[in-house]
Amino acid sequence: xxxxxxxxxxxxxxxxxxxxxxxxxxxxxxxxxxxxxxxxxxxxxxxxxxxxxxxxxxxxxxxxxxxxxxxxxxxxxxxxxxxxxxxxxxxxxxxxxxxxxxxxxxxxxxxxxxxxxxxxxxxxxxxxxxxxxxxxxxxxxxxxxxxxxxxxxxxxxxxxxxxxxxxxxxxxxxxxxxxxxxxxxxxxxxxxxxxxxxxxxxxxxxxxxxxxxxxxxxxxxxxxxxxxxxxxxxxxxxxxxxxxxxxxxxxxxxxxxxxxxxxxxxxxxxxxxxxxxxxxxxxxxxxxxxxxxxxxxxxxxxxxxxxxxxxxxxxxxxxxxxxxxxxxxxxx
Amino acid sequence: xxxxxxxxxxxxxxxxxxxxxxxxxxxxxxxxxxxxxxxxxxxxxxxxxxxxxxxxxxxxxxxxxxxxxxxxxxxxxxxxxxxxxxxxxxxxxxxxxxxxxxxxxxxxxxxxxxxxxxxxxxxxxxxxxxxxxxxxxxxxxxxxxxxxxxxxxxxxxxxxxxxxxxxxxxxxxxxxxxxxxxxxxxxxxxxxxxxxxxxxxxxxxxxxxxxxxxxxxxxxxxxxxxxxxxxxxxxxxxxxxxxxxxxxxxxxxxxxxxxxxxxxxxxxxxxxxxxxxxxxxxxxxxxxxxxxxxxxxxxxxxxxxxxxxxxxxxxxxxxxxxxxxxxxxxxx
DNA sequence: CCGGGCTCTGACAACGTTGTCAGGTGGTAT
DNA sequence: ATACCACCTGACAACGTTGTCAGAGCCCGG
Numbered sequence: 001x002x003x004x005x006x007x008x009x010x011x012x013x014x015x016x017x018x019x020x021x022x023x024x025x026x027x028x029x030x031x032x033x034x035x036x037x038x039x040x041x042x043x044x045x046x047x048x049x050x051x052x053x054x055x056x057x058x059x060x061x062x063x064x065x066x067x068x069x070x071x072x073x074x075x076x077x078x079x080x081x082x083x084x085x086x087x088x089x090x091x092x093x094x095x096x097x098x099x100x101x102x103x104x105x106x107x108x109x110x111x112x113x114x115x116x117x118x119x120x121x122x123x124x125x126x127x128x129x130x131x132x133x134x135x136x137x138x139x140x141x142x143x144x145x146x147x148x149x150x151x152x153x154x155x156x157x158x159x160x161x162x163x164x165x166x167x168x169x170x171x172x173x174x175x176x177x178x179x180x181x182x183x184x185x186x187x188x189x190x191x192x193x194x195x196x197x198x199x200x201x202x203x204x205x206x207x208x209x210x211x212x213x214x215x216x217x218x219x220x221x222x223x224x225x226x227x228x229x230x231x232x233x234x235x236x237x238x239x240x241x242x243x244x245x246x247x248x249x250x251x252x253x254x255x256x257x258x259x260x261x262x263x264x265x266x267x268x269x270x271x272x273x274x275x276x277x278x279x280x281x282x283x284x285x286x287x288x289x290x291x292x293x294x295x296x297x298x299x300x301x302x303x304x305x306x307x308x309x310x311x312x313x314x315x316x317x318x319x320x321x322x323x324x325x326x327x328x329x330x331x332x
Numbered sequence: 333x334x335x336x337x338x339x340x341x342x343x344x345x346x347x348x349x350x351x352x353x354x355x356x357x358x359x360x361x362x363x364x365x366x367x368x369x370x371x372x373x374x375x376x377x378x379x380x381x382x383x384x385x386x387x388x389x390x391x392x393x394x395x396x397x398x399x400x401x402x403x404x405x406x407x408x409x410x411x412x413x414x415x416x417x418x419x420x421x422x423x424x425x426x427x428x429x430x431x432x433x434x435x436x437x438x439x440x441x442x443x444x445x446x447x448x449x450x451x452x453x454x455x456x457x458x459x460x461x462x463x464x465x466x467x468x469x470x471x472x473x474x475x476x477x478x479x480x481x482x483x484x485x486x487x488x489x490x491x492x493x494x495x496x497x498x499x500x501x502x503x504x505x506x507x508x509x510x511x512x513x514x515x516x517x518x519x520x521x522x523x524x525x526x527x528x529x530x531x532x533x534x535x536x537x538x539x540x541x542x543x544x545x546x547x548x549x550x551x552x553x554x555x556x557x558x559x560x561x562x563x564x565x566x567x568x569x570x571x572x573x574x575x576x577x578x579x580x581x582x583x584x585x586x587x588x589x590x591x592x593x594x595x596x597x598x599x600x601x602x603x604x605x606x607x608x609x610x611x612x613x614x615x616x617x618x619x620x621x622x623x624x625x626x627x628x629x630x631x632x633x634x635x636x637x638x639x640x641x642x643x644x645x646x647x648x649x650x651x652x653x654x655x656x657x658x659x660x661x662x663x664x
Numbered sequence: 665c666c667g668g669g670c671t672c673t674g675a676c677a678a679c680g681t682t683g684t685c686a687g688g689t690g691g692t693a694t
Numbered sequence: 695a696t697a698c699c700a701c702c703t704g705a706c707a708a709c710g711t712t713g714t715c716a717g718a719g720c721c722c723g724g
Contacts, residue, residue: 380710
């Protein structure tokens with residue numbers, strides 16, 4: 001910047017004014033400075049700028065996802081990117097893998113780089129050890145997909161309870177009474193909500209709960225497949241499966257195929273996935289809308305950055321049941 | 333930091349030394365300083381630090397992908413994150429959507445934040461207007477999935493030519509001679525390479541090229557489906573399809589299903605996708621390994637950051653043909 | 665008693681930028 | 695001619711940190 005000032009024959013400060021489009025510089029000088037910028041191939045240094053600036057804004061935010069490669073997370077990511085882009089803001093992204101240690105490391109790394117705000121999918125075991133008020137250094141934060149362990153923070157979540165309830169009642173409407181539940185790791189808030197919704201759905205229909213039809217902590221496609229195979233091999237097997245997560249649904253599909261039961265046993269999965277409509281039968285799902293989730297979270301965060309001081313908001317987004325075939329197989 | 337120094341009764345510089353684990357501070361003082369850090373909940377400011385530091389390192393890199401939500405890109409992203417994490421480096425991620433303007437904006441945003449390096453999937457129309465030597469401000473850069481328009485840069489790509497050739501020869505080995513090619517936007521380097529590989533494969537088998545069997549610029553599932561339907565409706569329809577991209581493959585599957593031809597017409601797709609093994613018939617693909625691609629690119633970049641001054645390297649990663657059923661349907 | 669080396673510490677300037685404020689110029693009203 | 699204003703411009707300090715260098719304190723040998 002000093003070189004630009006020298007070449008244009010003006011002071012440092014005037015160059016700064018031109019770069020920041022501050023008013024009150026004669027157009028003649030503006031041209032001279034811009035010409036010098038071009039000639040010297042000058043590029044603004046935002047780190048120095050944000051250090052000195054009054055608001056200290058770095059125009060960057062931190063994104064803490066479960067796994068950037070997971071389709072749900074990456075769709076969230078994209079939605080947030082779109083909102084951020086309109087504000088000239090860039091996002092750091094990191095994967096916690098549900099590991100509180102890793103989550104803490106990432107959070108600290110974000111804060112050390114003085115991001116303006118954070119959007120976080122909080123790990124299940126949010127014991128507060130790392131993910132605490134102090135760690136955040138007062139950085140505005142929005143939780144997404146799951147609420148924070150403490151209530152002091154904005155959150156945008158899906159109505160998991162309602163979605164699961166509707167899945168169960170949909171199956172009951174097609175004559176099923178023996179409905180199994182296969183769920184992800186029980187410590188994950190969403191997994192637990194969906195299990196509760198399943199129980200509520202059964203209760204609402206007056207169906208007694210059979211603990212033998214519930215399988216939890218299925219953290220891989222293979223685990224889900226094995227659990228489903230075991231369920232189907234029972235003396236009184238379920239006539240329908242409700243799977244509480246993406247990969248669990250895929251594991252269940254594997255199992256049904258392997259037993260040749262995909263046209264006999266009904267299936268409803270929570271969370272939509274690519275090609276669900278191309279399978280045979282096509283898979284009925286309770287669809288979430290990660291794009292809306294991400295956009296809403298980002299808009300909430302930027303509202304905070306703009307000075308919104310309202311009490312924390314808890315936004316809940318509805319789900320949609322998408323009937324495609326597998327969920328409409330009648331009970332024999 | 334000033335406050336920490338005051339509380340510990342030492343100078344600013346000593347606090348700096350403790351924070352950076354520099355040798356030559358008595359353990360007594362280290363304890364006093366760390367205690368003060370804890371008490372005041374001090375968090376290091378990396379932006380100020382990197383401003384002053386000799387090496388100017390920000391411990392962050394920029395990732396320019398086609399679309400963070402696309403499974404190929406996000407798997408790349410994750411692989412890069414893993415390597416970066418071991419180095420305490422965070423990644424900014426952005427989506428170019430194949431738009432050179434957007435690509436340029438992101439590149440400038442990365443550079444303005446003084447990232448240590450860039451990993452870029454260069455947009456097809458890399459006319460150099462934005463994506464030029466000057467833009468990069470000398471930031472070390474590695475291209476991935478596609479080479480840079482100019483050769484001055486490291487790149488990690490897949491052997492598209494070979495993969496496409498093998499797909500064609502695989503189909504020929506099953507008796508096919510009328511093999512259609514359906515490809516993504518022709519300006520994309522990978523799409524073009526795969527088309528060339530298709531032509532080379534035909535030539536190697538002595539099969540004359542029929543231009544009526546080639547469809548390009550299919551940028552959506554729907555476009556691919558329409559193109560495939562048109563091909564299948566021809567007087568002399570192809571007995572096999574080779575699809576040059578993920579979404580194009582899915583479009584072709586739609587078309588085959590709609591005509592009830594999925595067990596009659598063979599199909600090989602370039603790039604693997606989730607559930608390809610669960611379709612009926614399961615889909616034979618030429619699989620890329622985005623994880624290896626990403627890891628290699630990241631390792632290359634960090635070697636450069638560590639001072640590697642060798643001439644630019646062009647790493648090429650092999651593909652794997654995964655036979656699953658659709659590619660082994662014999663010509664009638 | 666002095667000199668020399670070693671270990672530890674702090675004063676100061678600097679990184680690249682912006683906020684503050686003072687000052688210079690030229691025009692217009694008194 | 696003087697006062698005043700609007701409009702531009704630049705000198706200087708500051709943001710939070712680290713590199714440089716000087717110096718304090720101590721021990722040891724001559």
